[in-house]
Amino acid sequence: MRKYIILGLLLGILLGLTIWMTSLGSVGIFKMAPPMKVLSATVRHLQIVEAAELLAITIGIPIGFLSTRRACRFISPVLIGTANVGQTVPTLAFIGIAGAVLGMGYKAAVIALLVYAMLPIIRNTYAGIRSVDPALKAAVKEAARGMGMSMLQVTAKVEMRLAMPIILAGIRTSMVVNVGTAAIAGMIGSGGLGELIVTGIAVRVTQLILQGAAPTAALAIILDALIGGVETWVTPRGLKALKSAQWQQ
């Protein structure tokens, strides 16, 4: 309960700040972005994040899954190593490289974000599948095969379902990181809330920076809570109990 109060309070402050800054109209000779501009920037921001995230999920989960297969064992250390090291590369560098190579604009931003967002998804998919107790997994898979599930059904209905909580945690992390990275992408002309921040920094007007930064932060909090909700919703009680039993050991 306390969690929700703090969350609501924080959101209130951030949104209040946004509205306040927007209502200033202008600071000195600099005009604040009009309300409609803030709104469209937010929508654009979301577009970038969602596009990158959806692509990252569709590419990242299969890569993570394949790296757990015996046939791919030779390449999985490279893949997982890359995913781990890749995350240490600063986002700014990522965006910079993408902008330089792919040219400025929306597309470059989405691609940079996609690569960056994929990393935690790959890593968590891999870890999620590997983390299921081997004895349990062997028994469950044998039973599933013995009852006539195809390989595909065993993967989709059993193996991935058991790894789901950890995969979702990866998606949650990557989503939150993505919101922040998308702001930086404003520097390569992707549009979105980053543009307001970049402009603010260029002219050194705190109010302008805040006008972009506050809604960005609010977006991150909302998305995090949203996926958190999905996580608890799709994780069956049986797996939660299993998880807590593992923690107790």
Add this chain to the structure above:
Amino acid sequence: MIKLKYVIKIYPDGTEAVKDFSLEIKKGELCIFLGPSGCGKTTSMKMINRLIPMTSGKIYIDGVDVMKLNPNELRRGIGYAIQNIGLFPHLTVEENITTVPMLKKWPKTRQRARAEELLKLVGMDPQTFLERYPSELSGGQQQRVGVARCLGADPPILLMDEPFGAIDPITRGKLQDEFLKIQSKIKKTIAFVTHDINEAIKMGDKIALMQEGKLVQFNDPATLLNSPKNEFVRNFVGADRVLKGLRLYRARDIMQEPPLKVKVGDNPVKVRDRMKRDMLKWSMLVDGQNHFLGWITYADLEKAKSLREIMVPPAVTTAPETLLNEAMSMMFNSAIGNLAVIDDQEHLLGVLTFDIIRNILGKENSGNQKRFGGSKQ
């Protein structure tokens, strides 16, 4: 009916897991694959539903070559239960039980009805358990759900790999009894793997004893115990094989009428004369409704005023379903050395004595291998 013909399994590393294995399991029969670990019993069983591909040979189910069927379709038609149960932890009990019906795309209402029916069959309350998850069940309950799940789509054939292996002995005994009771109703054709000779004797209609990939002896339990084919079988069934044979019987199969039943009101002197005439050392005292009260010994009758005074109350009595090995150990605790068999209203049904048991075991050993009818439930 399951028929294995000259089945051979050689693993890629050259290990001959199963050598020239032929066997027929008749419809409605529970056949035990028995043997020490590594003897190929599990491999043989798993070749039936093609979880392990055979190297050569043929396996027929109701005359159909299993290699001609789609493996997944084949498996959906055969119930499968394993030692580690392998319940899906992310699915409810209901979803677990209806795994195969779900794969076969039964309508939802029929799946639900089937899950309820099966839970009742294995002695669990559907209202309480349908929505539970495996982690919320005890070990014994998980095994029951495992059994229910392998019966999911009502397959005519079951493959069971030590299905009661992972639980404590008391629960195991209970589940074995319950499963026999269920089997007597559903009459499935079952291949049942175990390394436990006692479980084999108790559960099996037939036992296939294997050693190093070969079928050594294939008989009913009594024959296996009484006429072991060779040294290996003799050792495997154990030096106490005659005692193990006791598990083949229940008290009601061999109990006899008491040699003399006396009523509470009978005259002690007359009873004494009767016992002297028939040379009986003891008789059994009942009341007017045939409720068993206790033992009367001839020696005590000397000083008797009434039968009730000299009656020796029974230290233990037993139910007709009791396995003979348990009944015999109770007899050692009984002062008289005999055991009264009573029903749940304490009516006297019969009596077990050491003489009766010795006769039974003696008969078995002298080559009479016919099992007493209805020794199983």
